Amino acid sequence: MIINVGSINIDHVYRVAALPKAGETLAAKSYERYLGGKGANQSIAIQRAGGDVIHVGAVGADGNWALEQLKAAGLDTGHVTEVDAPTGHAIIAVDDAGENSIVIVPGANGVIALDRVAAAMETVDPSSSWLLLQNETNATDEIVREGRSRGFKICYSAAPFVARTTLPLLNEIDLLVVNEGEANALAAAAGVSLDALGVPELLITKGAVGAVFQRGAEHIHQSAFTVDPVDTTGAGDTFLGAFLAHYAKGAVPQEAMRFASAASAIQVTRPGAADAIPDAHEIEAFLKERT
Ligand code: RIB
Secondary structure, three states, X not given: OEEEEOOOEEEEEEEOOOOXXXXXXXXXXXXXXXXXXXXXXXXXXXXXXXXXXXXXXXXOOOOHHHHHHHHHOOOOOOOEEEOOOOOEEEEXXXXXXXXXXXXXXXXXXXXXXXXXXXXXXXXOOHHHOEEEEOOOOOOHHHHHHHHHHHOOEEEEXXXXXXXXXXXXXXXXXXXXXXXXXXXXXXXXHHOOOHHHOOOOEEXXXXXHHXXXXXXXXXXXEEEOOOOOOOOOOOHHHHHHHHHHHHHOOOOOHHXXXXXXXXXXXXXXXXXXXXXXXXXXXXXXXXXXXXX
Protein backbone atom coordinates (compact mmCIF):
# COMPACT_ATOMS: atom_id res chain seq x y z
CA MET A 1 0.00 0.00 0.00
CA ILE A 2 1.08 3.58 -0.64
CA ILE A 3 -0.13 6.35 1.65
CA ASN A 4 0.12 9.61 -0.25
CA VAL A 5 -0.15 12.79 1.82
CA GLY A 6 -0.64 15.15 -1.06
CA SER A 7 -2.02 18.34 -2.50
CA ILE A 8 -5.34 18.65 -4.27
CA ASN A 9 -5.65 21.64 -6.60
CA ILE A 10 -8.12 23.15 -8.95
CA ASP A 11 -5.99 23.86 -12.02
CA HIS A 12 -6.95 26.98 -13.98
CA VAL A 13 -5.27 26.38 -17.32
CA TYR A 14 -4.73 29.17 -19.85
CA ARG A 15 -3.48 28.23 -23.35
CA VAL A 16 -1.13 30.88 -24.70
CA ALA A 17 1.06 31.07 -27.81
CA ALA A 18 4.16 31.64 -25.64
CA LEU A 19 4.63 31.79 -21.87
CA PRO A 20 4.32 35.39 -20.57
CA LYS A 21 7.52 37.35 -19.93
CA ALA A 22 8.00 39.76 -17.02
CA GLY A 23 5.78 42.78 -17.48
CA GLU A 24 3.88 41.24 -20.39
CA THR A 25 0.08 40.99 -20.63
CA LEU A 26 -1.26 38.19 -22.82
CA ALA A 27 -4.71 37.17 -24.00
CA ALA A 28 -5.30 33.44 -23.53
CA LYS A 29 -6.50 31.37 -26.49
CA SER A 30 -8.62 29.26 -24.14
CA TYR A 31 -9.35 28.58 -20.49
CA GLU A 32 -10.16 25.23 -18.86
CA ARG A 33 -10.57 24.00 -15.29
CA TYR A 34 -9.01 20.63 -14.43
CA LEU A 35 -8.23 18.58 -11.34
CA GLY A 36 -4.55 18.82 -10.36
CA GLY A 37 -2.13 19.13 -7.50
CA LYS A 38 1.05 17.08 -7.51
CA GLY A 39 -0.36 14.87 -4.78
CA ALA A 40 -3.69 14.14 -6.46
CA ASN A 41 -1.98 13.61 -9.82
CA GLN A 42 0.40 11.09 -8.27
CA SER A 43 -2.38 9.21 -6.46
CA ILE A 44 -4.40 8.95 -9.66
CA ALA A 45 -1.31 7.79 -11.57
CA ILE A 46 -0.68 5.10 -8.94
CA GLN A 47 -4.29 3.97 -9.00
CA ARG A 48 -4.56 3.89 -12.80
CA ALA A 49 -1.25 2.02 -13.08
CA GLY A 50 -2.68 -0.72 -10.87
CA GLY A 51 -1.17 0.31 -7.54
CA ASP A 52 -2.84 0.54 -4.14
CA VAL A 53 -3.05 4.05 -2.74
CA ILE A 54 -4.72 5.91 0.11
CA HIS A 55 -4.82 9.64 -0.58
CA VAL A 56 -4.64 11.85 2.51
CA GLY A 57 -5.40 15.50 1.88
CA ALA A 58 -7.68 18.46 2.48
CA VAL A 59 -10.08 20.71 0.63
CA GLY A 60 -12.10 23.73 1.75
CA ALA A 61 -15.84 24.23 1.97
CA ASP A 62 -15.60 25.07 -1.76
CA GLY A 63 -14.08 21.65 -2.47
CA ASN A 64 -17.09 19.71 -3.79
CA TRP A 65 -16.02 19.88 -7.42
CA ALA A 66 -12.51 18.64 -6.57
CA LEU A 67 -13.93 15.82 -4.42
CA GLU A 68 -16.25 14.75 -7.22
CA GLN A 69 -13.32 14.75 -9.65
CA LEU A 70 -11.25 12.59 -7.28
CA LYS A 71 -14.12 10.14 -6.91
CA ALA A 72 -14.69 10.08 -10.67
CA ALA A 73 -11.00 9.22 -11.06
CA GLY A 74 -11.61 6.20 -8.83
CA LEU A 75 -9.94 7.44 -5.64
CA ASP A 76 -11.35 6.79 -2.20
CA THR A 77 -11.82 10.23 -0.59
CA GLY A 78 -12.35 8.87 2.93
CA HIS A 79 -9.09 10.46 4.10
CA VAL A 80 -9.67 13.83 2.43
CA THR A 81 -10.97 16.21 5.08
CA GLU A 82 -12.70 19.56 4.86
CA VAL A 83 -10.72 22.33 6.56
CA ASP A 84 -11.21 26.02 7.22
CA ALA A 85 -9.29 27.29 4.19
CA PRO A 86 -10.09 27.52 0.49
CA THR A 87 -9.28 24.54 -1.74
CA GLY A 88 -5.79 24.85 -3.22
CA HIS A 89 -5.50 26.07 -6.77
CA ALA A 90 -2.97 26.59 -9.52
CA ILE A 91 -2.74 29.19 -12.26
CA ILE A 92 -1.15 27.43 -15.24
CA ALA A 93 -0.06 28.89 -18.57
CA VAL A 94 0.56 26.29 -21.30
CA ASP A 95 2.25 27.32 -24.56
CA ASP A 96 1.99 25.90 -28.08
CA ALA A 97 4.85 23.47 -27.39
CA GLY A 98 3.02 22.08 -24.34
CA GLU A 99 5.46 23.69 -21.86
CA ASN A 100 4.01 25.35 -18.79
CA SER A 101 4.57 27.78 -15.98
CA ILE A 102 2.66 27.29 -12.75
CA VAL A 103 1.78 29.41 -9.71
CA ILE A 104 0.18 27.55 -6.81
CA VAL A 105 -1.92 28.82 -3.92
CA PRO A 106 -1.73 26.11 -1.20
CA GLY A 107 -4.92 26.98 0.71
CA ALA A 108 -6.31 23.80 2.31
CA ASN A 109 -3.19 21.85 1.29
CA GLY A 110 -1.28 23.89 3.87
CA VAL A 111 -3.42 22.92 6.87
CA ILE A 112 -3.71 19.13 6.71
CA ALA A 113 -4.25 17.86 10.26
CA LEU A 114 -1.50 15.56 11.54
CA ASP A 115 -3.93 13.37 13.47
CA ARG A 116 -5.73 12.60 10.18
CA VAL A 117 -2.43 11.53 8.65
CA ALA A 118 -1.69 9.32 11.66
CA ALA A 119 -5.20 7.82 11.42
CA ALA A 120 -4.53 6.82 7.80
CA MET A 121 -1.18 5.32 8.78
CA GLU A 122 -2.97 3.16 11.37
CA THR A 123 -4.99 1.43 8.65
CA VAL A 124 -2.07 -0.30 6.91
CA ASP A 125 0.89 -2.54 7.66
CA PRO A 126 3.86 -0.13 7.55
CA SER A 127 6.40 -2.89 7.01
CA SER A 128 5.02 -3.45 3.50
CA SER A 129 3.93 0.11 2.74
CA TRP A 130 5.32 3.35 1.38
CA LEU A 131 4.63 6.88 2.58
CA LEU A 132 4.69 9.36 -0.32
CA LEU A 133 4.90 13.15 0.00
CA GLN A 134 5.53 16.16 -2.21
CA ASN A 135 6.33 19.72 -1.20
CA GLU A 136 2.88 21.26 -1.63
CA THR A 137 1.53 20.33 1.81
CA ASN A 138 2.31 21.35 5.39
CA ALA A 139 4.41 19.59 8.03
CA THR A 140 6.32 17.33 5.65
CA ASP A 141 9.17 16.97 8.15
CA GLU A 142 6.89 15.82 11.00
CA ILE A 143 4.97 13.47 8.71
CA VAL A 144 8.15 11.93 7.28
CA ARG A 145 9.54 11.35 10.79
CA GLU A 146 6.24 9.89 11.99
CA GLY A 147 6.12 7.56 9.01
CA ARG A 148 9.71 6.51 9.44
CA SER A 149 9.28 5.79 13.15
CA ARG A 150 6.33 3.53 12.25
CA GLY A 151 8.43 1.62 9.71
CA PHE A 152 7.13 3.00 6.39
CA LYS A 153 9.48 3.34 3.43
CA ILE A 154 9.58 7.02 2.50
CA CYS A 155 9.33 8.43 -1.01
CA TYR A 156 9.68 12.21 -1.25
CA SER A 157 9.03 14.20 -4.41
CA ALA A 158 10.90 17.44 -3.69
CA ALA A 159 8.65 19.60 -5.85
CA PRO A 160 8.29 22.49 -5.84
CA PHE A 161 11.93 22.46 -4.66
CA VAL A 162 12.71 24.42 -1.50
CA ALA A 163 16.19 23.80 -0.08
CA ARG A 164 15.29 24.49 3.55
CA THR A 165 12.49 21.90 3.41
CA THR A 166 14.37 19.23 1.47
CA LEU A 167 17.87 19.28 3.00
CA PRO A 168 16.83 18.29 6.56
CA LEU A 169 14.86 15.35 5.16
CA LEU A 170 17.66 13.73 3.16
CA ASN A 171 18.64 11.32 5.95
CA GLU A 172 15.03 10.22 6.43
CA ILE A 173 14.16 9.34 2.82
CA ASP A 174 14.45 5.99 1.04
CA LEU A 175 13.61 7.26 -2.43
CA LEU A 176 14.02 10.90 -3.48
CA VAL A 177 12.36 12.04 -6.72
CA VAL A 178 13.39 15.25 -8.48
CA ASN A 179 13.43 16.65 -11.99
CA GLU A 180 16.68 17.78 -13.55
CA GLY A 181 16.34 21.41 -12.44
CA GLU A 182 15.49 20.36 -8.89
CA ALA A 183 18.43 17.93 -8.89
CA ASN A 184 20.85 20.72 -9.82
CA ALA A 185 19.34 23.08 -7.23
CA LEU A 186 19.55 20.34 -4.60
CA ALA A 187 23.22 19.55 -5.33
CA ALA A 188 24.05 23.26 -5.22
CA ALA A 189 22.19 23.77 -1.93
CA ALA A 190 23.77 20.67 -0.35
CA GLY A 191 27.23 21.62 -1.63
CA VAL A 192 27.94 18.06 -2.83
CA SER A 193 27.39 16.03 -5.99
CA LEU A 194 24.12 14.10 -6.32
CA ASP A 195 26.01 10.83 -5.79
CA ALA A 196 27.20 12.13 -2.43
CA LEU A 197 23.77 13.15 -1.10
CA GLY A 198 23.47 9.95 0.91
CA VAL A 199 19.90 9.16 -0.18
CA PRO A 200 19.64 5.39 -0.78
CA GLU A 201 17.65 5.74 -4.02
CA LEU A 202 17.30 8.71 -6.34
CA LEU A 203 14.96 9.04 -9.32
CA ILE A 204 15.63 11.98 -11.64
CA THR A 205 13.05 12.75 -14.33
CA LYS A 206 14.45 14.58 -17.35
CA GLY A 207 11.42 15.39 -19.50
CA ALA A 208 11.90 14.52 -23.16
CA VAL A 209 15.31 12.98 -22.39
CA GLY A 210 13.97 10.29 -20.06
CA ALA A 211 14.83 9.42 -16.46
CA VAL A 212 17.63 8.00 -14.35
CA PHE A 213 17.32 5.77 -11.28
CA GLN A 214 20.39 5.77 -9.02
CA ARG A 215 21.04 3.28 -6.25
CA GLY A 216 24.60 3.42 -5.00
CA ALA A 217 26.89 2.92 -7.98
CA GLU A 218 24.02 1.58 -10.09
CA HIS A 219 22.65 4.12 -12.61
CA ILE A 220 19.71 2.94 -14.73
CA HIS A 221 18.71 5.16 -17.64
CA GLN A 222 15.32 5.05 -19.33
CA SER A 223 14.82 7.02 -22.56
CA ALA A 224 11.58 8.89 -23.12
CA PHE A 225 9.28 7.68 -25.88
CA THR A 226 8.94 10.16 -28.74
CA VAL A 227 5.48 11.74 -28.89
CA ASP A 228 3.96 15.10 -29.87
CA PRO A 229 3.15 16.81 -26.55
CA VAL A 230 0.17 19.11 -26.17
CA ASP A 231 0.47 19.72 -22.40
CA THR A 232 3.31 18.56 -20.15
CA THR A 233 1.55 19.56 -16.92
CA GLY A 234 1.68 16.61 -14.51
CA ALA A 235 4.04 14.50 -16.65
CA GLY A 236 6.52 14.10 -13.78
CA ASP A 237 3.69 13.22 -11.40
CA THR A 238 2.48 10.57 -13.84
CA PHE A 239 5.97 9.11 -14.16
CA LEU A 240 6.44 8.93 -10.40
CA GLY A 241 2.98 7.47 -9.73
CA ALA A 242 3.30 4.79 -12.40
CA PHE A 243 6.86 3.98 -11.30
CA LEU A 244 5.97 3.66 -7.61
CA ALA A 245 2.84 1.62 -8.30
CA HIS A 246 5.05 -1.07 -9.83
CA TYR A 247 8.16 -0.62 -7.72
CA ALA A 248 6.16 -0.92 -4.49
CA LYS A 249 4.84 -4.25 -5.73
CA GLY A 250 8.32 -5.62 -6.34
CA ALA A 251 9.08 -4.71 -9.97
CA VAL A 252 12.75 -4.13 -10.73
CA PRO A 253 13.56 -0.44 -11.37
CA GLN A 254 14.18 -0.90 -15.11
CA GLU A 255 10.76 -2.50 -15.58
CA ALA A 256 8.98 0.13 -13.45
CA MET A 257 10.76 2.95 -15.32
CA ARG A 258 9.79 1.63 -18.73
CA PHE A 259 6.16 1.42 -17.63
CA ALA A 260 6.35 4.93 -16.12
CA SER A 261 7.94 6.33 -19.25
CA ALA A 262 5.06 5.01 -21.35
CA ALA A 263 2.52 6.43 -18.87
CA SER A 264 3.99 9.94 -19.04
CA ALA A 265 4.44 9.74 -22.85
CA ILE A 266 0.70 9.12 -23.20
CA GLN A 267 -0.19 11.71 -20.56
CA VAL A 268 1.54 14.61 -22.35
CA THR A 269 -0.45 14.01 -25.53
CA ARG A 270 -3.64 15.10 -23.76
CA PRO A 271 -4.66 18.36 -22.07
CA GLY A 272 -4.85 18.71 -18.29
CA ALA A 273 -2.97 17.02 -15.46
CA ALA A 274 -5.02 14.34 -13.63
CA ASP A 275 -7.54 13.90 -16.45
CA ALA A 276 -4.78 13.03 -18.90
CA ILE A 277 -3.28 10.16 -16.90
CA PRO A 278 -3.65 6.79 -18.69
CA ASP A 279 -4.62 3.48 -17.11
CA ALA A 280 -2.64 0.23 -17.14
CA HIS A 281 -4.43 -1.13 -20.24
CA GLU A 282 -3.53 1.93 -22.30
CA ILE A 283 0.04 1.82 -21.02
CA GLU A 284 0.43 -1.89 -21.86
CA ALA A 285 -1.04 -1.31 -25.34
CA PHE A 286 1.34 1.61 -25.93
CA LEU A 287 4.32 -0.51 -24.86
CA LYS A 288 3.28 -3.36 -27.13
CA GLU A 289 2.97 -0.98 -30.05
CA ARG A 290 6.38 0.60 -29.36
CA THR A 291 8.29 -2.66 -28.84
O1 RIB B 1 2.82 18.93 -11.36
C1 RIB B 1 1.70 19.57 -11.92
C2 RIB B 1 0.83 20.15 -10.84
O2 RIB B 1 1.56 21.16 -10.16
C3 RIB B 1 -0.43 20.82 -11.33
O3 RIB B 1 -1.50 19.93 -11.44
C4 RIB B 1 -0.63 21.94 -10.33
O4 RIB B 1 -1.78 21.82 -9.57
C5 RIB B 1 0.63 21.96 -9.46
O5 RIB B 1 0.43 21.37 -8.25
